[in-house]
Amino acid sequence: MLIYESQKFVRINILPYFCKQKIIRPDIRLSYMHRRFLSILLICILSVPLFSQPRSRNQINIAPSADSLNYYASIMFNGQNDIVRYEANENFRRILIETLYEEDAIHYNFDTVRVLSAQGPKDHYFKIYTWCIPLQSGKYDNFGIVLVKSKKTGTYKQYELRDVSTEVENPEKHILRKGVWYGAVYYQFIETKYQGQKVYTLIGWNGWDALTQQKIIEILTFTSRDEPVFGKIMFRGRKYFGKKRLIFEYGDQIVMKVRYENHDYRILSKKESKKRYRRGNQINNNEAMQAEKDRIKEKIKNEPMIVFDELVPMRPELEGQYQFYYPLSAEGNAFYFDNGRWNFRKLDLSKNFENNDKQITVGLKPKDD
Numbered sequence: 001m002l003i004y005e006s007q008k009f010v011r012i013n014i015l016p017y018f019c020k021q022k023i024i025r026p027d028i029r030l031s032y033m034h035r036r037f038l039s040i041l042l043i044c045i046l047s048v049p050l051f052s053q054p055r056s057r058n059q060i061n062i063a064p065s066a067d068s069l070n071y072y073a074s075i076m077f078n079g080q081n082d083i084v085r086y087e088a089n090e091n092f093r094r095i096l097i098e099t100l101y102e103e104d105a106i107h108y109n110f111d112t113v114r115v116l117s118a119q120g121p122k123d124h125y126f127k128i129y130t131w132c133i134p135l136q137s138g139k140y141d142n143f144g145i146v147l148v149k150s151k152k153t154g155t156y157k158q159y160e161l162r163d164v165s166t167e168v169e170n171p172e173k174h175i176l177r178k179g180v181w182y183g184a185v186y187y188q189f190i191e192t193k194y195q196g197q198k199v200y201t202l203i204g205w206n207g208w209d210a211l212t213q214q215k216i217i218e219i220l221t222f223t224s225r226d227e228p229v230f231g232k233i234m235f236r237g238r239k240y241f242g243k244k245r246l247i248f249e250y251g252d253q254i255v256m257k258v259r260y261e262n263h264d265y266r267i268l269s270k271k272e273s274k275k276r277y278r279r280g281n282q283i284n285n286n287e288a289m290q291a292e293k294d295r296i297k298e299k300i301k302n303e304p305m306i307v308f309d310e311l312v313p314m315r316p317e318l319e320g321q322y323q324f325y326y327p328l329s330a331e332g333n334a335f336y337f338d339n340g341r342w343n344f345r346k347l348d349l350s351k352n353f354e355n356n357d358k359q360i361t362v363g364l365k366p367k368d369d
Helices: 032-047 066-078 082-100 282-295
Strands: 002-005 008-011 117-119 126-134 140-149 156-163 185-194 197-206 212-222 228-230 246-251 258-270 296-313 325-338 341-348
Touching: 066 082, 066 126, 082 126, 082 140, 082 156, 117 185, 126 185, 126 197, 185 258, 197 258, 212 296, 246 296, 246 325, 258 341, 296 341
Parallel strands: none
Antiparallel strands: 002 008, 002 156, 117 126, 126 140, 140 156, 185 197, 197 212, 212 228, 212 246, 258 296, 296 325, 325 341
16 A cells, blocks of 8 residues: 655555566557446446536646546557556556646546546545456456545545455455455445535446456545545345445346436325224125225335346356346335435336436536446
């Protein structure tokens, strides 16, 4: 983990340099992994608003290193081999660190760097930058940097993140700190409040390997020293108690929805009735049953939720083989925020409610999945 604060560097640990060769200009043809990443990127960009709030031109502060980052990004995805891609990534990483070291870096706009996601709250307390590189094996390697403002000094410092997604067992059960995190490229940022405290939730994508991919719902908090901590018990639901983060794994060619948006749901209630029916008479019994149905009142409400598909294996004997998992079109799930927790709610997606599936912009940033 590297920490950079104000006008000084403090080197705690160094990520390995994977090669020292001269950079080779990539083939202009897109590789399969590049097409896969860009396809998923495009799907998620189209599924959420591109901008959290409209801003005038004089408010947009384009990062001065955007062109250089884009140059190395193309090599990271199109390089002839993994050595070339890792070397390009080292240059990408170095330039990004130097850029974030600049005084006004928290306000820089990286929208033109399509492989880089930048997410953070409106008050600019922090911003998390994530990206990945595809490897020839079909796997993806994730990288991240957190830029956070010190509560004591008011200056910004950087925490470089190391992906331990392939190292930690039962990753949904662990809280990760000291610069390690379950790697993902985040495409949605949610800021909520409970008892005056802010709660930060991130939704991201992990390319994982040649057979499967993942969507992740992550909780981000900070220590009193402004160090990032990933994972927290915040999910309520039969299958989700005790989990610090949620990981959904499914087939490489499948599209799964995990998105924060306004969504409709039904509330069923009963009306009070004073009418009584005599027993023993078939006609009266039928009338009673119909009256009972008439007493049930259905109400449609709409509120922001994390909506996600129900994943199931193609056949029961394929359970646990996630390359054969796909979403059920008529069944969906959601988490709504209440009392400082994400509470589970079952959704019926077979009903097309009016004004259903409205996308919201609160808490979102320009860069999406």
